[in-house]
Amino acid sequence: MHAYLAEWLSLIIRWFHVIAGVAWIGASFYFIWLDNNLREPPEWKKQKGIKGDLWAIHGGGFYEVAKYHVGPEKMPTELHWFKWEAYSTLMSGLALLFAVYYFGNPGYLVDPSKLELSTFGAIAIGMGTLLGVMAIYEALIRSPLAKHGLAFGVVLFLILVGVSWGMFQVFAGRGAFIHVGAVIGTIMVANVFLGIVPAQRALVSAVEEGRKPDDHVVMLAQRAMVRSRHNNYLTLPVIFIMISNHYPMFYGHEYGWAVLAAIGAITAYARHFFNLRHQHITKPSILVISALATLLLIWAMAPSAPEAPAPAVDSQGEPVAVTPVADAEVQQLLATHCIACHAAQPSSPAFQAPPAGITLENLQQLKQHSAKVQQAAVNTQYMPLGNMTGITPEERSLLGQWLRENP
Known part of the structure; x- marks a missing residue:
């Protein structure tokens, strides 16, 4: 009965986690697309403080969307905040981590040939890694390095490669993969909780008080946009990790940590193509390079054909019949x-x-x-x-x- 109820618990949490993740990722993709597709508005809209607008048709109706330089003259009575999708994804993900990996099947997480771990030890390492990497990211995003997108991306990638390698030294392959995904997901939610939402609160307060946002508010808003773009590039790698537990050829590979790093780099780079395309910049070479890198990875990961056993010989070197396995x-x-x-x-x-x-x-x-x-x-x-x-x-x-x- 315990295993039966555990299966139901796992299903319900996983289902909710996927639903929340789809809602969050969908909103994230939409707003990145929207920002990249805003067009210069007519003069009468500019006079109202509108920075850009966009017309769209969907579901049998027309939509008009406008973005303000700062905000409207008067705050609307209802203002929708996009935050609970992210928070729900993190909380359900952590619940899944505890239910399936920490208190579920120990074989998913612990590999005695690597390290003998108690439940408490596994939790301490896992949660410590999540919080530690999040703290490092927060220090970096608040540093001058954040102004240099490519350099920041390289540093973050190297940190995540190190996390991937470290998790594979401690946990079984499947557990290592999911912890890297949890680290990335924690960074993404921290971007919402510690950066994007506070910037939005500061902006709303300025509009409500009828004052022009000061330099601090502008800085928060600019940094929030950077965080949002970071989340955009991290989305495809984390989605891959979410589905990877169906494919032991990835997490069971001898160099699983490097495989994960390669897939993360390839998918983030492929995402760059679509981000540019939304700005009407088309670079097919990005997809070509991503495809070639994927083919190279497939070749590098391919298992070698099982070697036929050497012919059995007697003491004089004469071949003898091999006894079939009973x-x-x-x-x-x-x-x-x-x-x-x-x-x-x-x-x-x-x-x-x-x-x-x-x-x-x-x-x-x-x-x-x-x-x-x-x-x-x-x-x-x-x-x-x-x-x-x-x-x-x-x-x-x-x-x-x-x-x-x-x-």
Whole structure:
């Protein structure tokens, strides 16, 4: 019953997290697009303090949007703030982190071959990293470096590469990936909470009091726009991390930290194409370079073909027949390392149903899922989770040999 309720809890939190994230990302993309597409307004609008306007049609109706240099002469009775989408995404994400990784299946987070961690130790490292990197980012965004976009981007990228490498030294691959995503998400929400919303409050106060925004308010507004653009470039990498737990070939890779860094750089650079295009600057070379970099990454990540075992020879060097792996040996291997989770009715308290719907209770089912088993248990060696069952390299080799002998 505990595992059953845990599955429901995970589903509800994850569902809410995705909904909140879609709302936040959608609003973020829209306003970046809107700012980049504002046009010079007619003279009568300029006299009212309007900086730019835009006409659009959607859902069977026309829309007229205007942006003020400072604000309207009189504040409207209702003013919508875009902040709860970000806050809801962070809170549901943290809830998911605790429910699934800290207090859920320990195999997602802890890899004893890297570091033996208690629940408290994992929480301390994870939360400490989130808060520490956020503090570093805040120091940088408030420094003169923030005025130099490219230099700031390079420094931030190197920091996140370091975080990625560090998380892979401490956590299992899946847990490492999700913590890097949590770090990026925390930076993005901090941009809203510590930068964008305070700037908006200062601007609203100035308009309500009928005074011209002073230099401090202008500085806050300019910095808020920089933060908003940072969030825009971080969006695609964090979306990738959100869906990456479905693909062990990424987080289970020997150099998973570098794979994550490469994908982050490629997707952020590809986003730059669309940001420029919204300003009517088209640079197809950006997409071409991004595509070529992706192809290079695919080539670099490709698992090497399993090497055929060297021909067996006797003491005189004469070839001898290789004994096929007995079915009974593999069935015993499944019973020891797989069936606790990958059964129609898992005996592991961590699962109510077999992960990914894959059952491995007999050899026929093993053949049915041979490609995935080869990838997860032999090539990347990500399964069993955190190697909690203690499978040996010899057993992995045995499994690989049986899979080759029984295509």
